Amino acid sequence: MKRRRNSAFTAPLTLKSPAGSPDLTLRTMDAADQEEWGRLRSVNERWLAPWESSDPHGTEPLTFKSWVNRQREEEREGTSIIFLMEHEGEIVGQISLGAIYPGPMRTGIIGYWIDEDHAGRGLTPLAVAMLADWALLDPTGPQLHRLEIDIVPENERSRRVVQKVGAKYEGVRRQYMYVHGEWRDHESYSLLDTDVPQGFVHRLLGDTPGESLHNLS
Numbered sequence: 001m002k003r004r005r006n007s008a009f010t011a012p013l014t015l016k017s018p019a020g021s022p023d024l025t026l027r028t029m030d031a032a033d034q035e036e037w038g039r040l041r042s043v044n045e046r047w048l049a050p051w052e053s054s055d056p057h058g059t060e061p062l063t064f065k066s067w068v069n070r071q072r073e074e075e076r077e078g079t080s081i082i083f084l085m086e087h088e089g090e091i092v093g094q095i096s097l098g099a100i101y102p103g104p105m106r107t108g109i110i111g112y113w114i115d116e117d118h119a120g121r122g123l124t125p126l127a128v129a130m131l132a133d134w135a136l137l138d139p140t141g142p143q144l145h146r147l148e149i150d151i152v153p154e155n156e157r158s159r160r161v162v163q164k165v166g167a168k169y170e171g172v173r174r175q176y177m178y179v180h181g182e183w184r185d186h187e188s189y190s191l192l193d194t195d196v197p198q199g200f201v202h203r204l205l206g207d208t209p210g211e212s213l214h215n216l217s
Contacts, residue, residue, distance in 0.1 A: 007102060007142065009075040015083070015130050021205055024126050026083035026095060029071070033084065034064040036091050040115055047116040049180065051155055056178045078102070078142065085114065085127050092118040095127045097135055097147075106145040108135060112161075119157060125164035129200035132165070136193040136200075145193050150186040152179060162189040165200055 015026040029037065041048075062070065074080040080098035084091050093114035100108040110131060114124050128149070134141040149167055151158040167189035175183035196203045 007078040025086040
């Protein structure tokens with residue numbers, strides 16, 4: 001994929017897991033995804049509620065179409081990009097790269113969620129590794145230096161994700177984000193382009209790229 005001179009991302013964009021690894025596709029969404037995405041969010045409402053962030057000032061929610069249009073704008077600006085996680089042709093979650101800063105910082109923040117029925121299968125660590133490879137190491141990506149992942153300390157599943165991909169713990173950000181109705185501290189983890197020159201997916205899968213989803217979880 002060719003990049004524009006202004007460092008914009010060009011949608012649609014698709015990233016696929018390597019041959020022999022668990023089947024996972026990361027792709028930018030469009031308006032046609034509204035029904036399937038909405039259904040998945042609905043059935044996972046209680047599962048995701050404890051970790052849901054929101055604006056304490058209660059900004060007006062966007063329609064799905066407006067949200068997708070905003071994604072296109074932010075992709076053109078090179079400030080963020082959102083991918084759907086697809087496993088065996090079904091949407092199973094979402095992963096995003098936001099707060100992208102070029103120049104001397106070259107950093108961004110990763111966020112993610114996954115369907116409860118697909119949690120614990122190793123798909124989220126694989127998605128993070130795939131996104132990190134693209135964002136840090138791929139010449140078609142933003143070629144960042146650092147990625148940050150911030151988690152609520154009680155979110156043990158998310159902590160296992162960052163541990164699995166080898167993210168480094170950096171400390172606690174006090175009252176970092178408004179989550180589930182209150183300002184919550186977050187643990188901060190990072191991935192650097194210099195951490196794994198051969199790639200994060202390669203390290204995650206090790207010498208056995210065909211290992212099962214269960215063993216990756």
